[in-house]
Amino acid sequence: MTTKLADLQARIAACTHCAEHLPFGPRPVVQFSRTSHIVIVGQAPGRRVHESGIPFDDPSGERLRGWLGLDRDAFYDASKLAIVPSGFCYPGTGKSGDLPPRPECPPKWHDEVFAQLPKERLTLLLGTYAQKLMLGDQYRGSVSKTVEAWRELVPRYLPMPHPSPRNQRWFKEHPWFEAEVVPRLQQAVAAGRWVD
Numbered sequence: 001m002t003t004k005l006a007d008l009q010a011r012i013a014a015c016t017h018c019a020e021h022l023p024f025g026p027r028p029v030v031q032f033s034r035t036s037h038i039v040i041v042g043q044a045p046g047r048r049v050h051e052s053g054i055p056f057d058d059p060s061g062e063r064l065r066g067w068l069g070l071d072r073d074a075f076y077d078a079s080k081l082a083i084v085p086s087g088f089c090y091p092g093t094g095k096s097g098d099l100p101p102r103p104e105c106p107p108k109w110h111d112e113v114f115a116q117l118p119k120e121r122l123t124l125l126l127g128t129y130a131q132k133l134m135l136g137d138q139y140r141g142s143v144s145k146t147v148e149a150w151r152e153l154v155p156r157y158l159p160m161p162h163p164s165p166r167n168q169r170w171f172k173e174h175p176w177f178e179a180e181v182v183p184r185l186q187q188a189v190a191a192g193r194w195v196d
Contacts, residue, residue: 005034005116012088012113018104021091028088029055030113036082037118037192040064041134042126042162043086044101050090055083063163064126067178069186080192084113086129097166101129122155122194124185127162135159144174150181155194158185 012028019026029045040056048058056064056075065075075081087101088109125131131146132139134157140146146159153159161170161177171178188194 008112008116012109015088015109017108018089018102021102022089023092024050024090026089027053029053030082030084030088031055031076031078032082032084032113032117033078034116035079035118037121038068038080038189039082039084039117039121039123040126041084041086041123041130043129044088044098045085045090046098047090047093055085059165060163063165067160067163067182067185068189070189081189082113082117084110086133106133120193122188123157125157125159127160127164131159144170147174147177147181155196158188158194160185 009030009032012030015028016026024047027045027050029049032039042056045055046058046060049055054076055061061075065072068075070081085101085105087103087105089102089105091099091102093099123134125134125146128143131143135146135153138153140149143159143161147161150159158181160181161167161174184195
């Protein structure tokens with residue numbers, strides 16, 4: 001690990017930039033290396049992930065690992081897979097689930113983190129927050145419309161629904177995602193890049 005990378009990871013781990021807004025305090029949860037060719041951008045850690053400090057250490061992670069065709073060891077191998085959420089810390093809970101990711105992380109950290117990653121990479125965008133953040137004008141106005149446009153966005157980005165158990169209805173209404181997109185995703189993960 002280079003000094004610059006190690007320094008960045010240490011600074012992120014010690015970050016308290018938005019501590020006053022975090023009801024459970026800061027605990028940044030990220031994973032990345034200079035060789036992470038597959039990058040996952042989601043929303044923010046949930047309560048369970050905040051407690052364990054392990055990204056996607058919850059039912060969402062189980063489904064996501066299934067989609068990727070990876071076991072836990074491979075999923076947590078930072079040399080192959082990066083996890084860079086929209087917000088690095090658990091934002092707390094609102095009336096209908098977790099609060100949105102804090103807005104401070106992307107401008108403070110994302111440019112530095114993404115500069116450390118390989119230029120040739122596939123970035124998986126899980127859900128609304130990640131898609132709006134990373135796609136800008138290419139976001140189609142909803143997760144469904146954006147995921148439906150996946151062929152126009154690969155090999156740089158692959159928009160996906162969030163794997164949360166709360167999205168069961170979406171999965172049932174869009175069976176083509178698991179039938180058509182997931183096999184291509186597994187092929188890309190195995191190859192370390194999008195395969196046409």
